[in-house]
Amino acid sequence: MTKKRLIYINLDGFGKYYYDQMSAGKEALPNIKKLVKRGVLFEQAYTGIPSITVPMQTGIVSGCYSDRTGNCDKYWDREANEIILTGRLNRAQTIGETLAEEGRTFVSIQQFALEGKGAVRGRRDRLYTEPGGDYRIRFSMLLKLIRENVIEDKGTVYEYPEFPEAVFLYIDDLDSVGHNPPWCYADSERKRVDNVCRVLEGIDEMLGEMFNSLEEKGLFDSMYLLLTTDHGMISYRGKSRLGDFICALEEWGFRVAVCKEGKVEMKDYDILLTSHDIQCQMFLNEKSEDLRAMKMEALKKCIIKLPYVETVMTAKELADRGVYRDYADLLISPAEGESFSLYPLDQEHLYATHDSLHKKCQHIFTAMAGPGIRSDYRENSLVYTKDLIPTLAYCLGWKQPRDATGRWLTSILREEMER
Template identity: 30%
Template sequence: MAHKKLVYINIDGFSFSYLERLKRKGKAGGFQRLQNDGFLFTGLRSGLVSITNPMQSAILCGAWSEKTHNFYQHYDLNEGRVIKHKRTFCAENAAQALLRTGHTVASIHQFMLENNPCREGDAQCAYFRCGKDPSDSRDRFALLKRMALGQAVYTGERKIVYSELPDFTAFYIDDIDSLGHNNAYGPYPKRATFEERQRDIEKRLEVIQQELEDFVDICKQRGLFQNMAILITTDHGMTPFYGKSSLPDLLVRLNGAGIKATLPEMRTTDTQVIVLPYTIEASLYCIHPLTQEQRQTLLKVCRSAPYMQQVLEKEEMRHRYGMDSRGPDFLLCPHAGSHFYHKDVSEDTFGASHDSLDETSQHIFGMLIGGKVRHLVDYPEAVSAIDLLPTLLHTQFGCTMRDSTGKIWHGWFEDNQSMERIGAFE
């Protein structure tokens, strides 16, 4: 009996708005053909804080930062300094869970799995990187396709020929994220307008669509597809921002209201609130608990600012978004276009990032295809990014990640008709 296989493809920074634009322009043919072998998640959501490392770890572990303990950074009140979380995460991830239950796993540039557990030279849990550095999606897909064709691939100095793909293969590409941030990337220079950059993203997504179709065709021709599930998704979207930062104005408003607020590096003995910016959003840490009056003053000041979309309080973040207890007392989320970046954006260009509650960052791309995936075309349910791998490990392998809090959905496969969902995280 053929073993079930799961391929997890993460296209970093793939906002659902990009797909909608491709469809409007008649350039989503590849995704639509792939969709015929399964379905598109039309209500898939990212989390908090929607930055690459926290969201990559959340997807891999099926849990938010209350379990992974990665939400990018926090201000440590005792040490009086900002602590970056980098690539650390504490929860058991999908590759670890499958390895623990006797399965083979591999990672192609899924950096969060490097040495955790995937290692160069280890056939049971191999880590692969392209010989070319830097590499883009075409280079990495070439490696994935060689694996699927049963051709020799190298993990470190070790040559491996897979007669069939590993039970779990994690694959990561970052072309779309790099372009979305308006970085100079490959042949694409930094752009003056968001519209120009959108056209660059369209071109690269057309390339990625073709690479995905080529990979699926190989799997079908080799008789692998019937027992495969291929999850294609992302960690977050992307939201453009412009002009002057609202950070200086925020500090003026708070201090003018009698709340001594400073940046971490400017903390004094009088500081009551540390303002720690991300790129778009800003987090607030109270040195000592505020009085009820001070708290209400702070909330009034922040919520009345003309650039503010939403202010989240600690308990709401913990309850709704599974935030680590080390998280901020308040998270300030500005309207799309505004930002709390540490510097202004030049008037002749724009910035873009994804630590935002705007739909362009929170509504994300996701698709599930495979030989036994139900042909639903669209799946409109409100699915969270942390639900994806817990559901697929459960249905494909009967495996559960130890720290997962994501919901287990039923009805994604032909032999599992119910659309009921279960799980502890509400």
């Protein structure tokens, strides 16, 4: 039997709506469509909370979210009275670490969530390499590995007797352009989405080259392919709603503190607020957990009525989604176009980012193919990004990452695999 292998490509910032808009065109994205035809398109794939790059990339490779990884971008340490940033923290085991334990050879091309978590710079059998640059440079590295079994990294050549058992490729061009930075600034949402779609076309071409090379080398039929992402993207314009929100809370009789990071300076407050950019994390300065939960339920009913608020989640609801317990007592996500930014905003500027519970950030593109996986199949049930690696580890006969809480998506398997 031929050895099964995996190529996992993460296209940072690949909201499902970009694909839905483009794929309506008959000629568009022929290679992503080829992957979808060969395997499964997840129509209802969702990311975790908060939908921010490091927590979500970390979550995918560990098959669990911040209740296990500890990485939720920022949280309030009640004892220290400090907003803590989680940086690259990951307390959970990654798929890179299980592969290393099993002595399997793999390569991470800039999938940074594996760096020091299974993958190591300069170590051939579990190489971490960071070529930088755009998708063309990173795909070229993968293509050379497929065609010549070689990785060239800053002057060092790593040779492989055969294609590694797993390759992880991280590409962030959709995210960079999607954020609408000055070098490709679009003054309308339509133009911003257009910019992202043009990049996606370029990436699709590279995927085509990858498929051709895999076919030429006879690797295509035994290869598992995963194409997914960490979050989508949403734009906003005009003033931050943080001021309005503080006014509302003060009118209801609360003393409100705001802290971006570090020590909370204000003394004697009832409510603490922080924000990544769009959504607002709220903490109640109340030691009793029961009392806190009760007050938050009551507050939720009031906050949801504010005109600029779309979704409010309690700590309990967040915990059910696998979010770290100290992430927030209430998470408040605004309507599209609004934000709870902590920074002064240029009123005319079109901003775009992704820490929001809005569908444009949460609903993501995901497709998977490989031996034993159904082909030309649409999966319509709700799946989360944390389910993907556990499912693939199951298919490939690999050890599961120790802390994984993701489900095995058995409905996408052909009958013989399900058994």
